[in-house]
Amino acid sequence: MPSIIHLNDDVALDLDDYEQQGFRAAIVGSSGSGKSYALGKMLEGVHALGIPMIMLDPESELWTFTELGALVIGGEHGDVAYAPDDRLIDRAITHAFETATPVVFDLGEFADRGDAAVQAAGEQIMRRVWSQGDAAR
Structure with a gap:
């Protein structure tokens, strides 16, 4: 089963790439740039994969x-x-x-x-x- 989280139409994370080392991420941006939205999309995707x-x-x-x-x-x-x-x-x-x-x-x-x-x-x-x-x- 593919372990891909789609953040939007242009950006996706393939978690299989991180299977050996683990996934770590930092979301950095100015106020109002969508950091919380990106985090929410990532967490929804992780949840959908049953992780x-x-x-x-x-x-x-x-x-x-x-x-x-x-x-x-x-x-x-x-x-x-x-x-x-x-x-x-x-x-x-x-x-x-x-x-x-x-x-x-x-x-x-x-x-x-x-x-x-x-x-x-x-x-x-x-x-x-x-x-x-x-x-x-």
Whole structure:
């Protein structure tokens, strides 16, 4: 099955090119240039391919992925309140890996505590993601 995400009529990403090394992307542009739109199209394409997604959202913008069935943890629109509890995080990550349901960790509530608080929450989640990924291999 081809793993191609079409961003528009002229631009497509062939994820098969990244199978060995993994896909990493940076979306850079000035305000209003379509960065959020491009990210949304990429994430919709990844979801359509059935690839598990775990998203860290420091801006409280990705809750709209509930339209695709995403589980949102934390934030005003969250299905479940966020708690810095490894068991909660592990359950959400396992759910994403086993069902290919997108999981959004909305970290916007940490923004008023500063970048260090957002970073600490994100690091805790990523440690759990890597831990489960290593255990699955």
